[in-house]
Amino acid sequence: MKLGLLFPGQGSQFVGMGKDFYDNSQKAREMFEIASEAIKTDFKKLMFEENDDINKTEFTQPAILLYSAIAYELFKDTPFDFQYALGHSLGEFSALYAAGALELADAIKLVHERGKLMNAAFKDKVGSMMVVLGLDDETVEEVCKNSNLQVWPANYNSDGQIVIAGIREDLEKLEPVLKEKGAKRVMLLNMSVASHCPLLESASEPLKELVNEYVKDEFLPVVSNVTAKKYTTKSEALEVLPVQLTKPVLYKQSIKNYEDEVDMFVEFGGKVLMGINRKITKKKTLPITDMASLEKVINTIQG
Structure with missing residues (x-):
């Protein structure tokens, strides 16, 4: 097989x-x-x-x-x-x-x-990662790019599921923006390192x-x-x-x-x-x- x-x-x-x-x-x-x-x-x-x-x-x-x-x-x-x-x-x-x-x-x-x-x-900054459900990749990419914040797409898991990474405070600021765009769920992960960014x-x-x-x-x-x-x-x-x-x-x-x-x-x-x-x-x-x-x-x- x-x-x-x-x-x-x-x-x-x-x-x-x-x-x-x-x-x-x-x-x-x-x-x-x-x-x-x-x-x-x-x-x-x-x-x-x-x-x-x-x-x-x-x-x-x-x-x-x-x-x-x-x-x-x-x-x-x-x-x-x-x-x-x-x-x-x-x-x-x-x-x-x-x-x-x-x-x-x-x-x-x-x-x-x-x-x-x-x-x-x-060592000198607090990062994190955030799961976004229910949005297409292009929308999430556009939100990150236009935010003027330190946030980036990090994991392309499946259609409608993407993880973004960056400074924790910036991710928190992005949460209402993503929900306004139609995200079904936005969840900040319990971690202090932002991978793949x-x-x-x-x-x-x-x-x-x-x-x-x-x-x-x-x-x-x-x-x-x-x-x-x-x-x-x-x-x-x-x-x-x-x-x-x-x-x-x-x-x-x-x-x-x-x-x-x-x-x-x-x-x-x-x-x-x-x-x-x-x-x-x-x-x-x-x-x-x-x-x-x-x-x-x-x-x-x-x-």
Whole structure:
């Protein structure tokens, strides 16, 4: 079966993520150890116990990546045809792991540092992101452009669902304007970093150095958030990954570009993209979040 592999981004984290894998798989336990050693952090405590770090971006990102990586490792021996890996925001780095571009320890280090770079960019300002439902892309783009505020389209999730990013105060000012334009819902997210907008410019060059250090020369196809096109080499990764911080995520465009190449999508470590996909494509998306859903997906693929 031809599969598109999907990997969720920040915001999909929760306490208890990966515990069923840990309890039932030696491979998962070994991967927890690798991750813990990579950044000297107890991932069992981070992911299984109530704590503040799980929502701090420098820890959220490696936790989500580890969860997705374990789901993929437990699945990958199932016979399937790897067409491409596609991640949403942070998920692009999980996709790179699945495509063979990163070793696990290096992937954990890379996204840990990415999170710290993003935090540092907002040391002296408060950013956020805001979901807008019920407006077309062009209207939201026009509102942002004409606002004279520091706000930008950040995630093109599906028709009628777009996320904008910027300075928190500016986003709050934009809320009544978007509602006046006909938005069905406008919701400010509980976060202090504005991803995928020019406010992260200072993090791009340091991230490029990390990509150069950790990413392998060649790998299986990964779809870029920035271009909505596939790439397979380190040289291409050096072009798209640093600017991924400052450019919008073209998720729905990516799905539409390549949905005809696959029989089905599988989401590793979440169900967020499955929900979004229902609004974009008629192709089925199945999630792997624990041992039971892993078995269900394997049984579906093997018929």
